[in-house]
Amino acid sequence: MTQDLPPPPPADGASPAPKWFDRPATALARQLLGCVLVRQHAEGEVRARIVECEAYRGPEDRAAHSRGGLRTPRNEAMWGEGGRAYVYFVYGMHWCLNVVARGPGHPEAVLLRGAEILSGQDLVRARRRGRGWPHAMLRGPACLTQGLAVDGSLDGHPLARTPLRLLGGAPGPEERIACSPRIGVAYAGEHAARPWRYYLAGSPGVSGPARLRR
DNA sequence: GCGTAGATCGTCT
């Protein structure tokens, strides 16, 4: 992939415009590494830096909820405007947070799998009931949503607006972007092997077995 | 460190 990518927005700037999200989920996933999530709720504000995510492409991706062009009430947000949240419920107990990629009619999304807490650690600890190491409390997609208090009420929410915002950012100079096959999609046949999971190697916020964190 | 099993329910077939 040598195509030119739009530059990430400034780390201290406002949220990216919808246009910034209008590109393949694989390209967007890499640029989301280092970006910052800002979650505001009654108890205060939490800021966390994205260190792991997975791209889910459109109808041709057998691991995606939009495989085969499937369009249901659950995945409706995937079909809408880029830069919104797609939040869904799995395994009868967990929520997962995605960033919608591309524009209306192209159901692609990026699953956020891991983050590092920048501020509001006490609020996250309270939500996670003390589970996890201080810098690993948002490790794993379900841990991330639990720690940031994200659930179905935020499905379709524009990430440029409070109470859940996305701010621009980028990996640090010493950080290495790595990729691997996606986790938990073994059922997807040949698509399961696509290296569409991106992460910052060595970050404590990266999930999965040790060999997939290096 | 690694592998396995159980929890638990919305969604789709």
Add this chain to the structure above:
DNA sequence: GACGATCTACGCT
């Protein structure tokens, strides 16, 4: 009625 973009605890190496 089957299964899932997961997590945790537990036992074994």
